[in-house]
Amino acid sequence: MGFLRWTGLLVGAVIMVTLLAVGAPAGAQEGGRIRSISIQGTQRIEIETVKSYMAITEGDVYDADRVNRSLKALFNTGLFADVAIRREGDQLVVRLVENPIINRIAFEGNRRIKDEQLNTEVQLRPRTVYTRTKVQTDVKRILELYRRSGRFAATVEPKLIQLEQNRVDLVYEISEGQPTYVRRISFVGNHRYDEDRLREVLQTKEERWYRFLSSDDTYDPDRVTYDRELLRRFYLKRGFADFRVGSAIAELTPNREGFFITYTIDEGERYRFGDSTISASLKDLKTEELKPLVVSEPGDWYNADQVEDIVQKLTDAVGTKGYAFVDIKPQVNRNRETKIVDVTYEIQEGPRVFVERIDITGNVRTLDKVIRREFRLVEGDAFNSAKLRRSRQRLKDLNFFEKAEVTNVPSETAPDRTIIKVDVQEKSTGELTFGVGWSSQIGPMMEAAIRERNLLGRGQDLRLSGMIGLRRTSVDLSFTEPYFLDRELAAGFDVFAIDRTLQQQSSYNSISLGGDLRIGYMLTDNMRQDWKYTLKRDEVKGVNSTSIYVIDQIGTSVTSSVFQMLTYDRRDSRIEPTEGYFVRGSTEFAGLGGTVHFLRGGAQAGQYYTLAERIVLGLTGSGSYVYGLGERVRITDRVYAGGDSLRGFATGGVSPRDKNTGDAIGGVWMTTGSAQVKFPIGLPEEFGVLGEVFTDVGAVGPTDVANASGVDQASSLRASVGFGASWKSPMGPVSVDLGFPLMKESFDKTEMFKFNLGTKF
Structure with missing residues (x-):
């Protein structure tokens, strides 16, 4: 009976409490209105600013959901390390702990x-609000930077040093660890090219002792992705239209x-190429005029x-004909039975899209205008994907940036x-070089140069160099503004002083001072x-000869000349061409003041062919003529062959000579x-070692000296x-060359061995 009685009392109490809870009015549950809001703990932030973030205000009915939203909103500002909201009667108390200032x-x-590179990578800056989230993000960015340089063992530990007035010093303690090298690169599925050849294509290299000056043998996942594209x-350049990379696995x-x-x-x-045709849906566009641009041959x-x-x-070409909105898609039709690819270039009207704006980020030192002027598109232009690709390439060609994404x-x-x-990542553009070396023409030499290719972030090029050699000493100051007057005009000046010792060649020395x-x-x-x-001043001195033709040249002369050169260049590379050609013509007129008067003309041309993989044939030729205007040409302005221009002969070895x-x-x-x-000689391509065979020909015309009967010339x-x-x-x-003259005159000076070494460190 006692048990039943107590059980009944307990059930009755539960029912009573439930009825009271259900029957209580909503206002009583929420607790009435908030008469005031008290903000506590602020130091830098105004109280009204805090209230503006809250979803509940004074006079509102207390609502737990709105209080919760206010709590989240205050946390999301990133201004506070801690936020607590509690109710005391009809007052809402907001207790804050502000994040410190860095x-x-x-x-x-x-x-x-x-430090400079790390500073550009992290997002936090001095005088900004410290937050743990941003610090962790910056730690990840620093670690990613180290991983891209092949250091996967690197660790970063952020430390805070508390200062007065709620300020902190943020210190990233970095343990770089050892580099993680690529031990082996393998290929599965290659039949046409062996692994050695394919490894040369990749930017990532296997670890070798001789790569101590390079980071290409450290593992970088971004570089591996780039290697897939390489x-x-x-393969696509060599006709393998079905080629694909199935996977690239790093273990x-x-x-x-x-x-x-x-x-x-x-x-x-x-x-192989089959038929290449043009299909155009644009009104009044004549495809016959575009056919010469399709250079692929069946x-x-x-x-x-x-x-x-x-x-x-x-x-x-279509853009120049007034079609601003054009989209050209090559339709590649492969016939797997005949192994023929037919290409149809479909020219259609593209979507009418305009460039609203160009946003540039990542440039700390380089001015925006230096980047913008490389773009073939500006705000308001009709958008053109081909121009965007060209702009991207022009930006990369500046060589100012480690990364340039457009x-x-x-x-x-x-x-x-x-x-x-546009997102760029700048790299160092300053260069300080010292060099020692030896060449057949100059002899032992020492060289030093300082250069800045992006002066003050304006894209200007400033260079000061000096060289001391056995047969040549020079100082040169050079400055170039690539966009003179904000136009595509590369303007600049040079100031130089050159002291040449030509005793072996012509038994005299010369000094040239001037500028251009x-x-x-x-x-x-x-x-x-x-x-x-x-404008330059030349002096012939130090004559150690009895030749009347040399003695007659002792003294000084002033040259004031205008030079022009026109170049048409279709080579695939101006430094190491493998295909294409170039033609160059130049003239120089001296006589705008000064004491020297002549007219000089010159021409150069070259054609390059790829005979086989990495085997290149180069055919080059040049010619020049100098004509004295009312006077004989000075010895310093005449022409000589030999050395680099005619291997197998000494510098100036082919020239008219004094018989005595x-x-x-x-x-x-x-x-x-x-x-x-x-051609390659069997060493890895990255070594940069190539063999060569050559044949050179040349001739030098007669001199214009008086009484030339005492001169050997042919x-x-x-x-x-x-x-x-x-x-x-x-x-x-x-470079090392061994040249053997086949046709020469008895008075020519030969030089079988030619060696040039330019060391920079």
Whole structure:
């Protein structure tokens, strides 16, 4: 009975409490209105500012949901380390702990990556609010930077140093760890090219002792992604239209000190070009006028780079005809039975989209206008993807940035607008070089130079260099403004002093002091015009000869000349061409004041062919003529052949000579030509070592001295053959040539061995 009685009482109590809870009015549950809000703990932030973030205000009915939203809103501002809201009667108390202000950011333990680069990577800055979230984000960015340089063992520990007035010093303690090298790179599925050849295509390299000056043998996942694209380009350029990279797997070695990278590829079949046609849906566009731009020939190996180049040329050509909105898509039709690729270039009207704006981020030192002037598009222009690609390439060609990403995204305000986003990462553009070396022409030498290619972030180029050699000493100051008057005019000046010792060649020394003003501009994408005005003082002295032709030149002369050069260049590279040609013509007139009067003309041309993989034939030729205007040409202005221009002969070795002393006195015209084949000699491509075989020909015309009966001179053709090697060493270019004259005159000076070494460190 006692048990039943107590059970009944307990059930009754539960029912009563439930009824009271259900029957209580809502206002009583919420607790009535908030008469006041008390803000506590603020130091820098105004009380009204805090209240503006809250979802509940004085006079509102207390609502737990609105209080919760106010709590989240205050946390989301990033201004507070802690937020607590409680109710005391009809008052709402908000207790805050403000995040401190960062006084200074420092890095400790970093040796491989400088503070400047780390500062550009982190988002937090001095005098900004410290938050844990932003610090953790910056830690990840720093770790990613180290991983891109191959240091996966790096750790970063952020530390706070408390200061007065709620300020802190933020210190990132960095342990860089050991680099994580790539131990082996393997390929699966390759049949046409062996692994050694494919490894040369990749930017990532296997660890070797001789790569101590490079980071390419450290593992970088971004670089591996780029290598996949390099492989794709390599195969598509050589006709493998079905090529694809199935996977690129990086496996950490058991000791966690290196990576094994394996690429699984599918080469597919090799295709040749078939028919290439143009299909246009634009009104009044005559496709016949565009056909010469389609340079691919039936039977040639398919080349995806050539297809892209044709698309670019067609886009430019159609754009010049007034079609602002155009979209050109190459339709590639592969016949797997015949291994033929037919390409149809479909020209259609593109969407009518305009450039709303160009947003540039990441540039700390480089001015916005330096970046904007490289773009072929400006705000308000009709958007053109081909021009965007060209702009991206021009930006990369500046060589000011470690990274230059150019993308476009739709505008949020209008459907017919697009926003171009430019994200760059700057790199050092200053150069300080010291060098020692030796050359057959100058002898032992020492060189020093300081250069800034992006002066004050304006894109200007300033260089000061000096050289001391056995037979040449010089000082040169050079400045170039690539966009003079905000136009595509490259203007600049040079100031120079050159002391030459020509005793071996002509038994005299010369000193040249002067300077020049120059300007150049592009007439088309491939044609350039350059102009230069030169004012210099030449002195012939130190004559150690009895030759009347040399003694007669003792003294000083002042040259005031105007020089112009027109260049048409279709080479694939101006430094190491493998295909294409160039033609160059120049004239120089001296006589605008000064004491020297002459007219000089010159011409150069070259054609390059790829005979086989990495085997290049180069055919070059040049000629020049100098004519004295009412006077004889001075010995310093005449022409000489030999050395680099005619291997197998000494510098100035082909020239009219004094019969008695053998001194070279120079001619008034010269012509040279060369056929050279460069080829690999079995070493990895990254070594930069190439072999070469060559044949050079040349001739020098007669001199214009008085009483030339005492001069040995002949305009006959000279020729030589030889072989050699060149090496792009980490310390500078090195070349060795052995030349053997086949046709020469008895008074010519020969030089079988030619060696040049330019060391920079």
